[in-house]
Amino acid sequence: MKRYSIFLIACMAICLTACTSWKSARSAAECRPVIFPDYAEVTVPVNIAPLNFMVEDADRIQASFRHEGNELLKVRGREGVVQIPLKKWHEMLKQAAGGNIDVYVSVWSDEYPQGMTYLPFPIHVEDREIDPWVAYRLIEPGYVSWRQLGLYQRDLTSFRESAIVTNHETTTTCLNCHHFPSYSSGSMMFHARGANGGTILYHNGRLSKIKFNEIWPNRNTTYPAWHPEGRYIAFSSNTTHQVFFGEGRQQVEVFDTASDLVVYDTERGEVLVDPRFFTEESLETFPAWSPDGKYLYFASYTAGSLPVEFSLDMHYDLLRVAFDPHTGSFGEQVDTLYNTRVSGGSVSYPRVSPDGRYLLYTWSDYGTFPIWHQDADLRMMDLQTMEDVDVSRLNASGQADSYHSWSSDGRWVIFGSRRLDGRYTRLFIAYIDETGKPDKPFLLPQEDPRQHAWRLKSFNVPEFIDGEVKLPKEAEELFRTEE
């Protein structure tokens, strides 16, 4: 009996070894593997989570990570999926910081039962960290209504994701436009739309709900921009509509029939209005502060008459006005930085880099809601020379590339793109060097790369933050409704 047991254990050990041992592929391809996500030749921050990837239709997969010829890590996987151990990955990144990691991939599949090894692909590890967290909204790209939606945060150094706040208790409540002052996870604001809604403000350890429609000038607020000094929040106040197209690839259009700018003074609880930005003739939207807080950038469409229905003629210029934080007032001069009458298209989401040098914005053919526009691309302007900077490397042809944010050191941008399938927005991160030249963007890594396909939610409004947001539990009480 004892002999049988030893024999059985030995057989099992052999089997296990056979299943998990490192193998050599019989054939070698003269090309790189087609991996998903495409991490070949990307530049990543030294603290990023493991770039797990997969090879479609592969069964067994092996990946060897080498730096300057030395093998630092070996990973085996099944179903074509490479999942890199977190701790070892970070150790490897530290060793390779400032240089390249070459990834050698071998796969075994029905097509290659004896294995196929590919030419390596490099990953450049930039010796810079990225802000450790990113906040975003997860929502179905499902038009009129919603059910589960929430504001979430993700630790960029691992795969930890947690909800900041959700509409779990009140599925009729829509949560949107989350924003943080100067990357601080200690303060936050977002709108809760619905019966008991309002703007939820968490600032200086205090939680409050502001009902803008009950404060003069009694207008609800939409897109926010928190002043770097923390006292003011600029908002656009938009009257938004959407239409659905019976045919064609673009199925939805969202447009405003009114939008103005207001500034909320968090100290005095007052809304400041400059009559120039509160008119029916022009639609101002997407406010964004310069990092020094001395300028407000925004998009503006000057309408002959108020649009009542969707129109292809809505082109938003990019404007800038000086702001005095001491008096809470705007300067006299309003500069037009991008004139659509001259250059065409329409500007959305202006965002100035933390060093104040560059302004990244979304460009689309027309309108104010580029995420549904296949033509939407990121563009960048050098604010010193007022010239365009080529950031076409960030964009995917024929797919919407839209909402973007700068990292606090200005070397990374994160943006939403529908390039994977045209419908579900996913987050991409790209390195931008001192001259404003971007590297190839890479998809936000997930623990299982198939999760990009399995998650039936869009990522919305990514914002870098310096840590994990710990919103008091009472926040949800502020907009809870009796259903």
Added chain:
Amino acid sequence: MKDMKKLIITLAAFLLIWGGWYICFPYFMVWMEGSSFFTALPDFLPVQYELPGDLFNYMASFLLKFFAYPAAGAAVQAAVPVFVAICVWMVVKRLFKDSDGLFWMSFLAVPAVVYLQLTDITLVKVCVMLTIVTAVTLAVLVFTCFARISVKLPKFLKFKWLNYAVPALSVVLSIYLLHAGPLTRQHEAIARLAYMGEHEDWDGILKSVSRQDALSNGFMRRYVLLALSETDRLPDYAFRYGLSGADDFVIRQQDGPLAMKFNILFYRALGLQNPVIYYAYQQSLQSSPGLSFDAMRTLADAYIGLKDHDLAARYVDILDRSSFNRKWVRDRKEKLEAIRGAEPEYQMTGCRFIFKDFYNDITALVARYPENKKYADYFLCALLADKNAGMFINVFSQAAVRHYQDTRTMPALYQEAMCLIATREPQVLDRFPVNETVWKRFTDFTEMMSKGQTGQAKRKYADTYWAYVY
């Protein structure tokens, strides 16, 4: 009472209740599965649900996936009251002395449980109830391990016949509830129509819905009108089934999942994938987890139709990882392979049209696709229903060139409309002559009306456009 007898009674109860569900609600159970969603994929639980509060929703989603097959769904439904009966029996056994004679007590709750099931199509309340029952039973079992309890009940409660009569009555009452309870046969009938629509069994729909049903039930009326259109009989019989306006073709005022399902079938039949996708998303959001099998299958099919491989593959891949979609997935994978690498074909003719109401949609479609007879018939019937003779003649003039060159053989309703219009504009018959028989019938109708025999005339010509107008 011997254990074997108890087992036989319990099994018999299970089989009878199973039969009740299987016979009464086969299509509705399939529909319940379509309105739910469950997957073991890592993203589902943390994003769609919040534990522990959503534990019951998660349990319910898990159970509902079995409803893809009516037999399996009926087994789940029958197992619930039987499980409760077994729990009650375990408690009775532990608490009462000479419990053999109290077996009947375990069946007392069965009709109530069945009633609860009939009012809870999401199964969430059922899961709450099952959890409570299980917890109480376990508590009693544990408690009685430490403290021996043996309550003595009066003898009359232990009459032998009670052990047969009460289970029998409970089961009979349960089956009665299945037959006449809150979940009506009408729900089943509409779910059946949805199933037939999904499988394009248009003749089946026409056979199964009577005129009376169509007149009294908006869902049935719409399904019949859709089936008439799909079998090219809309301009012959639309008013027989109570067409009273353009809103009878599509459901605008309700946003329930049954309404979404109908609209998906309607726009799919029109060949418009954008509205199908739009309604599929809305249908999805109406389910408890915010996703539904049915919507996902609809989306996959719509995107396959549009040759959008990447999006279709996403849904097919997710459904591939659920237990009861294997055959469906196998079929779709072949289609997916066929469109791999193809350029998506989002139809688009002319400038974009905003999809908002049926009139707007159909006007745009007729303008874009004048050769499409289905669109023309929908538009013409909508105009007839609105008694818009002027517009009808305008649209018909264009449609006739393509679809009704010999107007004497055109559908009955159009000929009847021409007769009516001719009373004001006689020259219309020169352009669009009608069949002699139709004209004779019209003459007879108008004579009867002029003699004051309105009721008689409308009865005699019940299915005609004239009866609708007058």
